[in-house]
């Protein structure tokens with residue numbers, strides 16, 4: 001507990017925008033006092049939707065009335081609320097008619113809309129979180145859909161983050177399971193960072209690493225208790241998610257919180273994947289991405305790289321032209337192909353640069369392998385943790401067939417410039433044989449005899 005407090009205080013100091021964090025039962029009733037300590041005599045305005053207003057907004061409002069603090073009439077989104085540019089315009093338009101500081105009362109969507117609209121109207125904001133559904137509360141940047149495609153738009157994180165554990169325990173259970181999927185990502189994202197560090201592509205920043213990874217095992221360690229809405233487990237979950245956001249603020253990058261597992265989720269977003277008429281949640285797509293990434297990491301760990309022929313791998317590595325042809329075959333013409341070409345070019349390496357990357361992996365393999373083993377959780381164990389938290393643990397549960405998952409592996413390594421286990425497997429020339437194993441009769445997802453979801 002003490003170590004956790006120290007870790008949080010250090011992360012708050014290093015965070016770029018956020019100055020205050022409280023994760024407590026009943027903290028919503030103290031919002032007015034905290035607002036005043038952050039923003040002085042400025043007027044406040046609550047941003048919510050019908051549900052979050054009832055869950056917490058009304059009590060936040062009452063705290064201002066009790067303390068006789070200035071508060072405008074709340075801005076309440078209708079049922080059309082969606083994290084897109086239209087709703088940002090609607091909110092920014094309303095904010096322009098006054099200069100009150102917004103208090104976002106809600107989870108991912110309301111926080112992202114408020115974060116961007118506050119930035120566009122030149123003011124800070126704070127958030128009262130109503131579910132432990134994702135790691136974006138305290139992150140730099142808002143995830144907003146523009147013209148049908150989802151992007152992270154740069155904008156500052158909230159000045160204060162309040163998470164009321166009483167409210168979070170009342171949130172739909174599935175939302176806290178989403179957050180658990182997003183927190184599980186940090187296990188494999190950490191392993192990807194270890195690989196990128198070893199390859200000399202992106203060095204580990206120790207304090208930022210510690211913020212996310214220092215207590216990760218205790219934050220993810222009680223999946224049943226999260227499914228049962230136990231306050232102490234929810235506190236762990238919120239701490240893990242918020243600390244991931246602080247790490248992203250400190251490094252102005254999502255590297256500390258996102259690796260190959262998020263690339264699966266982003267790919268399915270860009271392909272507008274739906275299941276049973278709905279878009280699966282970010283956390284659930286990421287959870288399946290965690291299993292996909294972990295399976296590839298485990299295949300890598302099962303290999304003996306002591307006699308690996310680096311020169312042969314460098315000779316076999318395709319030119320950028322050849323990769324562009326591969327990308328064209330995988331995606332066909334269009335926006336995805338264009339993006340894949342750009343992202344792949346940004347991380348392309350050949351000749352001596354590629355040789356140096358491979359030497360970083362292969363020549364330190366026994367040490368590196370031990371580090372990865374310590375970082376990762378065995379596949380069956382992690383799959384069981386997802387199941388016990390109420391998350392999907394098989395791709396079919398989010399409408400992804402095994403054949404589609406296999407294609408997704410091949411596609412998603414081109415979709416983002418971040419260097420992950422996907423890039424290591426490709427550069428080592430073991431990617432195809434790894435997929436054969438993962439989808440073969442003894443792998444986690446035998447394609448033979450697959451029952452279609």
Ligand SMILES: [Zn+2]
Nearest residue numbers: 135182282286
């Ligand atoms: Zn995420």
